[in-house]
Amino acid sequence: MSRPLREARVDLSAIAHNVNALRRNIGTPIMVVVKSRGYGHGAIPVAKAAVEAGAAWLGVVTIEEALELRSAGISAPVLAWLHDPDADFAGAIAAGIDIGVSYRAQLERVAAASGCPAVVQLKVDTGLGRNGATASDWPELFDAAVALERTGRIRVRGLWSHLANSGEEADLAQVASFSRAIEAARAAGLDPEILHLAATAGAIRVPSSRFDLVRIGLGSYGLSPFDDQTSADLGLRPALELSAGIASTKRVPADSGVSYGHDYRTERETTLALVPLGYADGIPRHASGRGPVSINGRRYRVAGRVAMDQFVVDVGDDAIEVGDRAILIGDPATGVPTAEDWANAADTINYEIVTRLGGRIEWTYAAAD
Numbered sequence: 586m587s588r589p590l591r592e593a594r595v596d597l598s599a600i601a602h603n604v605n606a607l608r609r610n611i612g613t614p615i616m617v618v619v620k621s622r623g624y625g626h627g628a629i630p631v632a633k634a635a636v637e638a639g640a641a642w643l644g645v646v647t648i649e650e651a652l653e654l655r656s657a658g659i660s661a662p663v664l665a666w667l668h669d670p671d672a673d674f675a676g677a678i679a680a681g682i683d684i685g686v687s688y689r690a691q692l693e694r695v696a697a698a699s700g701c702p703a704v705v706q707l708k709v710d711t712g713l714g715r716n717g718a719t720a721s722d723w724p725e726l727f728d729a730a731v732a733l734e735r736t737g738r739i740r741v742r743g744l745w746s747h748l749a750n751s752g753e754e755a756d757l758a759q760v761a762s763f764s765r766a767i768e769a770a771r772a773a774g775l776d777p778e779i780l781h782l783a784a785t786a787g788a789i790r791v792p793s794s795r796f797d798l799v800r801i802g803l804g805s806y807g808l809s810p811f812d813d814q815t816s817a818d819l820g821l822r823p824a825l826e827l828s829a830g831i832a833s834t835k836r837v838p839a840d841s842g843v844s845y846g847h848d849y850r851t852e853r854e855t856t857l858a859l860v861p862l863g864y865a866d867g868i869p870r871h872a873s874g875r876g877p878v879s880i881n882g883r884r885y886r887v888a889g890r891v892a893m894d895q896f897v898v899d900v901g902d903d904a905i906e907v908g909d910r911a912i913l914i915g916d917p918a919t920g921v922p923t924a925e926d927w928a929n930a931a932d933t934i935n936y937e938i939v940t941r942l943g944g945r946i947e948w949t950y951a952a953a954d
């Protein structure tokens with residue numbers, strides 16, 4: 586069977602390996618975060634592989650994302666945590682999805698949804714400044730939750746927060762703040778059985794942030810959240826390989842302008858190879874002139890600007906033919922560029938590089954062994 590022209594190939598055995606490695610190293614049950622199409626890897630295949638490999642929970646942002654997991658037959662515990670006021674709380678309750686709740690009015694909307702009791706996990710802000718109740722609102726939120734538990738409309742299963750990753754001292758201050766929230770919740774009469782704070786970075790580097798569960802997104806995909814440690818340093822395997830078949834090649838003379846604006850001109854007679862991936866597919870235009878590709882085991886760079894649908898590589902006198910694969914992202918153990926390389930070329934982070942992939946790319950899966 587021929588490969589798709591533009592292929593994101595996800596190795597589910599790498600997902601399983603990463604979940605297992607992280608579980609072993611961290612020693613805490615793991616929630617694998619599959620929001621945003623599984624960080625561009627495909628939420629459902631990743632979720633299935635993760636649960637098979639021992640993930641205790643799955644995490645998503647929206648109730649829609651959670652319901653897609655249920656529609657695919659995934660029955661593992663799922664938490665969804667960012668809701669618009671009209672979110673389908675009744676749908677979440679019916680599907681047995683835990684609802685992250687950040688403020689009192691939201692708690693009341695959840696408790697008013699049909700099908701209650703709703704299972705909720707209260708989110709507190711311990712310093713990130715995003716979602717979650719700030720300390721001054723804890724009493725109000727916790728008291729309301731106790732009252733609603735008594736009426737049987739809700740059950741508070743968890744209490745949680747999220748780290749800002751702004752240094753060890755700040756992380757530890759958040760751990761302390763989270764511990765105060767736990768005490769306040771208990772003093773109010775709540776008995777949350779699952780406490781969680783850490784994502785990948787905290788889970789690996791801040792042991793005191795692990796509590797009962799760690800929410801692992803990036804690490805599950807085999808990517809490192811750190812500038813100073815690679816995937817391999819962490820014992821992780823990048824699961825995604827992004828490649829495209831060369832769509833055309835041609836010889837051009839010296840001083841030929843390449844792509845819009847002619848930011849690149851050939852130094853001498855050379856071969857140009859056309860890669861059919863562009864910013865419509867999620868390749869950052871900001872990586873123009875810099876993004877790395879590997880073709881037949883050799884490294885090249887994007888020549889000139891990344892366009893909507895394509896970019897050009899100057900391959901010199903190398904014998905490259907239509908149909909040869911240009912690998913943009915893969916496992917550096919095989920000598921190919923990484924999501925980090927593209928992140929550096931585009932002044933962003935590996936999270937964004939993989940999550941933004943889309944457009945005309947086709948996803949294929951190598952099964953977990």
Ligand SMILES: *Cc1c(COP(=O)(O)O)cnc(C)c1O
Pocket residue numbers: 618620747783784785786800801802803804810
């Ligand atoms: C995305 C997200 C995570 C996962 O973060 P990683 O750094 O990818 O592990 C965990 N918790 C929350 C609240 C998130 O939004």
